[in-house]
Amino acid sequence: MTALRNIVERRTIAVLVDNEPGVLARVIGLFSGRGYNIESLTVTEVEHEKGLSRITVVTTGTPQVLEQIKAQLDRLVPVHRVADLTQQGPNVERELALVKVAGTGDKRVEALRIAGIFDAEVVDAGLDFFIFEASHRPDKLDRFIALMKPLGMVEMSRTGVVAIARGKEGI
Amino acid sequence: MPATLKAVETTSADAAPAEAQAAAHQPTATHTGAEMVVKALVDQGVEVVFGYPGGAVLPIYDALFEQNRLQHILVRHEQAAVHAAEGYARSTGKVGCVLVTSGPGATNAVTGLTDALMDSIPVVCLTGQVPTHLIGNDAFQEADTTGITRPCTKHNYLVKSVADLPRILHEAFYVASTGRPGPVVVDLPKDVLQAKGGYVEKERVVHRSYRPQTEPDPAAIARVVDLLQGARRPMIYAGGGVINAGPEACRLLTELVHLTGAPVTNTLMGLGAVPGSDPQFLGMLGMHGTYEANLAMYSCDVMLNVGARFDDRVTGRLSDFSPNSTKIHIDIDPSSINKNVMVELPVVADAEAALRAILAEWKRRSAHTDRKALDAWWQQIEAWRGRDCLRYEQKGAVIKPQYAIQRLYELTAAVEREKGIETYITTEVGQHQMWAAQYFKFERPNRWMTSGGLGTMGYGLPAAMGVQIAHPDALVVDVAGEASILMNIQEMSTLAQYELPVKVFIVNNQWMGMVRQWQELLHGGRYSQSYSASLPDFVALAAAFGAHGIRCEKPEELDDKIREMIETPEPVIFDCCVAQEENCFPMIPSGAAHYEMLLGPDDKAAKPISEEGMVLV
Numbered sequence: 001m002t003a004l005r006n007i008v009e010r011r012t013i014a015v016l017v018d019n020e021p022g023v024l025a026r027v028i029g030l031f032s033g034r035g036y037n038i039e040s041l042t043v044t045e046v047e048h049e050k051g052l053s054r055i056t057v058v059t060t061g062t063p064q065v066l067e068q069i070k071a072q073l074d075r076l077v078p079v080h081r082v083a084d085l086t087q088q089g090p091n092v093e094r095e096l097a098l099v100k101v102a103g104t105g106d107k108r109v110e111a112l113r114i115a116g117i118f119d120a121e122v123v124d125a126g127l128d129f130f131i132f133e134a135s136h137r138p139d140k141l142d143r144f145i146a147l148m149k150p151l152g153m154v155e156m157s158r159t160g161v162v163a164i165a166r167g168k169e170g171i
Numbered sequence: 172m173p174a175t176l177k178a179v180e181t182t183s184a185d186a187a188p189a190e191a192q193a194a195a196h197q198p199t200a201t202h203t204g205a206e207m208v209v210k211a212l213v214d215q216g217v218e219v220v221f222g223y224p225g226g227a228v229l230p231i232y233d234a235l236f237e238q239n240r241l242q243h244i245l246v247r248h249e250q251a252a253v254h255a256a257e258g259y260a261r262s263t264g265k266v267g268c269v270l271v272t273s274g275p276g277a278t279n280a281v282t283g284l285t286d287a288l289m290d291s292i293p294v295v296c297l298t299g300q301v302p303t304h305l306i307g308n309d310a311f312q313e314a315d316t317t318g319i320t321r322p323c324t325k326h327n328y329l330v331k332s333v334a335d336l337p338r339i340l341h342e343a344f345y346v347a348s349t350g351r352p353g354p355v356v357v358d359l360p361k362d363v364l365q366a367k368g369g370y371v372e373k374e375r376v377v378h379r380s381y382r383p384q385t386e387p388d389p390a391a392i393a394r395v396v397d398l399l400q401g402a403r404r405p406m407i408y409a410g411g412g413v414i415n416a417g418p419e420a421c422r423l424l425t426e427l428v429h430l431t432g433a434p435v436t437n438t439l440m441g442l443g444a445v446p447g448s449d450p451q452f453l454g455m456l457g458m459h460g461t462y463e464a465n466l467a468m469y470s471c472d473v474m475l476n477v478g479a480r481f482d483d484r485v486t487g488r489l490s491d492f493s494p495n496s497t498k499i500h501i502d503i504d505p506s507s508i509n510k511n512v513m514v515e516l517p518v519v520a521d522a523e524a525a526l527r528a529i530l531a532e533w534k535r536r537s538a539h540t541d542r543k544a545l546d547a548w549w550q551q552i553e554a555w556r557g558r559d560c561l562r563y564e565q566k567g568a569v570i571k572p573q574y575a576i577q578r579l580y581e582l583t584a585a586v587e588r589e590k591g592i593e594t595y596i597t598t599e600v601g602q603h604q605m606w607a608a609q610y611f612k613f614e615r616p617n618r619w620m621t622s623g624g625l626g627t628m629g630y631g632l633p634a635a636m637g638v639q640i641a642h643p644d645a646l647v648v649d650v651a652g653e654a655s656i657l658m659n660i661q662e663m664s665t666l667a668q669y670e671l672p673v674k675v676f677i678v679n680n681q682w683m684g685m686v687r688q689w690q691e692l693l694h695g696g697r698y699s700q701s702y703s704a705s706l707p708d709f710v711a712l713a714a715a716f717g718a719h720g721i722r723c724e725k726p727e728e729l730d731d732k733i734r735e736m737i738e739t740p741e742p743v744i745f746d747c748c749v750a751q752e753e754n755c756f757p758m759i760p761s762g763a764a765h766y767e768m769l770l771g772p773d774d775k776a777a778k779p780i781s782e783e784g785m786v787l788v
Contacts, residue, residue: 018379021329022317033322064509071506077326077346080380 010039010060011086012093012163013070014171018078019045019053026076027055036069037061040095040138040160052080056162058138083171090166095138096159099145102129103152111151118144129154204333204364205230208297211340213240214373217268219259219640220244221252225272226312227299230364244640244669247661249276251633253283253354254659257292258637261620262595264417266348267637269296274312277358278319282627284354285323289624290440291415293352295343296324302362303331316358325353330360333368341376350383351504352415383503387520392528394516395499396538398473399529403544405433406471408456408485411440411623412478412502413522414616420523421616424477425449427530432545434552436464438479439608439623447612453552454561457485458759459605462560462768463552465757468493469765470551476500478522481511482624483787491764501525560757560770561609570726572603572678572749576650577610579676582733583646584612593645595638597621599631599655602684602755607650629658632675636662639671646674646737653679653746654703663716666742674736674743677709680751688754693761713744722746761787 017023024043031038040058045051059069066084074082085091099120101111104127111130115122120134134144138161145156165171202210208231212220219242224232235243246252249271256267267287271280277298287294298320301310317329326346328339339357347355399405407428413420421444428435428451435445436456445452454461456468465487468474474496479485481500486492489511498514500507501522508517518525532538565574583594596611597620598604604621613619620638622630631649639647649656656677666673678684686701713720719739723732723746736743759768 021331022321022327025318026321029322064513068506068510071508071510075351075504075506077381 006062008060008062009066009086010058011066011084012091012161013057013059013073014081014083014085014163015055015057015073015079016046016081016171017053017055017076018080019051020078023053023078024055026078027057027073030072030076031057031059031069034068034072036065042160042162056160058161081171083165085163085165088165091163092166093137093161093163094135095141095161096133096135097141097145098123098157099132099134099148099153100129100155101132101148101152102154104128107151111148114144114147114151120144200367200369202370203230203234203367204330204336204359205234207333207336207368207370208340208359208364209234209238209241210370211337211373212268215341215344216265218242220268220270221246221255221259221637222270223247223249223252223272223276225274225276225299227273227301227361228270228276228297228359228364230361231270231297231299231359243270244636245665246633246636247664248659249279250282250629251636251659251662251665253280253287253294253296254627254630254633255637255640256294256296257283257287257290257630258597258620258634259641260292260294260637261414261634262617262638263641264617266293266295266344269294271296271298272312273299273301273316274314276312277314277316277356281319281323282625284320284356286622286625286627286630287354288323288325290622291352291411292354293347294354295347296354296356298356298358299364300329300358300360303360304362306360316356320356323354324356325351327356327358329358330363333363333366336363336368337371338376341371341373342378344373345376345378346381350381350385351412384505384519385503385521385524387501387518387525387528389528391516391518392525392532395475395518395529396532396536398497398499398516399431399433399475399533400536400538400540402433402471402473403541404467404470404472404548405431405475405540405545406467406473406496407431407433407435407475407477408438408468408479409435409441409444409477410438410479413441413444413526414478416478416522418616420478420521420526421445423523423526423530427526427533430530430533431540432542433475433540434467434549436460436468438482438485439621441479442608442611442619443613443616446614448614453556455608457482458487458761459609459755459757460485460759461609462558462757462770463555465759465765465768466555467552471496474498476502476514477526478502480507483511486512487759487767488762488764491766493765558770565726568725569750570723570729570747572680572684572753573606573610574726575678575729575747575749576603576606578729579648579650579733580611582730582737583648586646586737593642594618595620595635595642595645595647597631597634597638597647597649599649599651599658600626600628601652601655601686602680602688602753603650603652603655603678605685605755606678628652628655630655632656632659632662632673635673635675636665636671639673640669647672648674648676651675651677652684653677653681653706653709654683657707660712663713663718663742663744667717670741672740672742674739674745676736676745677747678749679706679709679746680749680753681706682751684753685755687752691752691754692758709744709746713742716742718742718744720744720746722748724748
């Protein structure tokens with residue numbers, strides 16, 4: 001039982017907040033102040049008329065810590081709703097990456113070929129570089145990036161995870 | 172203009188955001204921001220503001236100057252303003268209010284805000300700020316107040332437009348006082364205070380998202396009664412949440428204690444929630460709690476926690492905390508549940524609502540506890556009580572600190588009995604605080620103000636100031652140590668200005684006593700930097716501040732001098748010179764379990780403190 005309780009899990013949590021100044025600092029400060037992990041964090045306004053933003057945070061911890069994280073988030077005054085997408089059931093996670101690969105010759109061809117396998121789109125290109133845009137589950141994106149590294153990847157930018165529960169129910 | 176007026180008429184039903192609503196209700200720009208601040212405070216029922224002026228808040232001081240509904244108490248340091256507001260809030264159940272300037276005014280308030288956050292005290296702190304166009308420019312007396320206070324407040328606001336000001340002010344009081352109470356900062360740039368706008372009545376302001384759950388789940392209440400009914404060794408453990416819920420919650424708790432026949436203990440924050448003289452009250456629990464309270468916590472089979480948070484000072488070593496009990500936890504803050512101790516039955520609710528529901532269910536069922544089992548349980552508890560863990564011997568020519576505090580309690584209680592003068596106690600932090608918690612018996616809630624969570628030396632004197640302002644005819648005593656009192660001694664000047672007859676009772680052992688005690692028990696007697704050197708002459712100090720000074724060095728003089736203190740109509744500094752090396756017992760050393768408690772100096776050799784214990788604070 002004790003052993004089970006100490007297993008570190010990964011969770012994707014969606015937080016609906018008032019889009020007001022300092023709200024992101026409040027959420028981030030909560031994580032750093034209480035020693036919680038942030039693996040990934042994305043935020044943007046989702047309902048302009050209502051002034052609501054959605055924060056998607058991927059975190060890790062023991063079940064007790066994860067429960068604390070949710071309770072602590074929920075008691076922040078501008079927080080409307082906290083949903084543990086991982087715990088609630090099946091969900092879709094996506095992340096977008098922009099990957100710049102420089103090079104010529106075989107490596108350049110191979111990069112384009114692998115990009116095709118991963119459904120990555122070429123958003124900019126020159127004779128000696130490509131910029132790919134890829135959108136996948138984070139682990140699949142990891143694999144794509146790992147393959148691009150030896151092929152001349154010089155820069156990469158990722159958005160962090162956005163997620164939504166499967167099925168017809170809203171948050 | 173007609174459009175705006177129309178919006179006013181169609182208010183309550185529409186679900187538009189509060190800002191939009193607030194904006195809609197501004198028919199004419201009639202007030203400056205500063206005037207709105209004063210108006211909002213009055214509308215919120217504020218009678219007293221503790222503050223200190225400065226450049227950024229001068230418009231508010233101007234507005235204060237032109238009215239007489241709000242009393243302003245000029246403190247001598249902003250930290251003291253917050254502690255005074257805390258003392259005011261804790262002794263009245265109202266929201267305490269603070270007004271300080273930008274920059275250093277705000278940063279000085281940080282300790283007080285953190286203190287209020289840790290002990291869940293409702294405080295609204297208004298801070299000045301440089302004008303909006305200068306924010307971020309490192310302007311004179313600029314500080315990132317909302318940034319600095321974000322982790323030490325329940326919530327904070329930077330008001331960027333006068334249109335938002337009335338809404339934010341009303342929201343601040345709502346947030347500070349509902350759910351788990353706490354401090355709220357409203358940062359007010361000077362140009363917003365000078366701009367004109369329309370005032371919005373507090374009734375029109377509804378918070379968008381903050382709706383703490385206060386009513387308990389009936390199914391959970393039924394299970395609480397099941398568990399209490401089936402308990403053979405029940406134990407009720409009540410904390411500051413019951414005090415915050417109000418005197419009615421305290422009355423309901425006492426009724427539940429009597430109905431169930433269960434023993435009850437209070438945390439440091441909860442003292443007064445049940446009458447201290449109640450035979451079922453086992454005293455305070457925790458690190459310096461009583462033997463019977465801690466062993467009953469260790470040995471119980473059903474624990475009902477009402478409004479306490481399983482603080483490390485209460486639980487001791489977690490793995491040995493009440494290992495055989497089924498735990499029920501009533502708390503208004505869901506994040507308190509399962510934070511330190513896993514509980515079987517959580518109840519998220521206001522303590523009063525939960526206690527009322529439990530009592531109703533108990534009476535509906537005509538429930539009763541197993542009398543035979545309970546008798547056996549009480550027999551065991553009486554045996555523990557028989558150890559008389561707070562025993563000490565007053566012998567020789569030196570006053571024992573325990574004796575000083577016990578006599579202070581008994582003589583103030585006598586005054587209360589005979590003359591009906593109510594006593595309120597505040598403390599600083601350290602040994603004297605624990606002795607006060609052990610030897611005072613609080614018959615009612617809101618009579619005991621102490622810095623529990625943060626442990627702020629310098630809390631007691633300003634807190635006593637706030638209490639005295641709320642209760643002008645009461646006897647307000649700050650039980651202090653000679654080291655703590657020097658941390659906010661400047662407030663003696665405030666006492667003089669407002670003729671507040673606070674009594675400062677210094678238990679003077681010339682040491683930072685609790686530090687010294689830990690150094691003795693844990694650090695091989697290396698008394699590094701814990702001696703109170705170069706102390707002032709407290710009697711002369713009292714005179715310098717226009718107060719009355721009393722020094723007492725002999726046990727036989729103590730009673731007369733305490734009476735002299737009580738009868739003095741002015742503020743008093745009482746320098747009580749006590750035995751220097753007395754330790755505070757009982758004590759559960761850090762990292763130890765409840766059953767490993769040390770009862771006195773002879774106990775320590777038998778139980779060396781573990782390595783793990785050494786690293787804890």
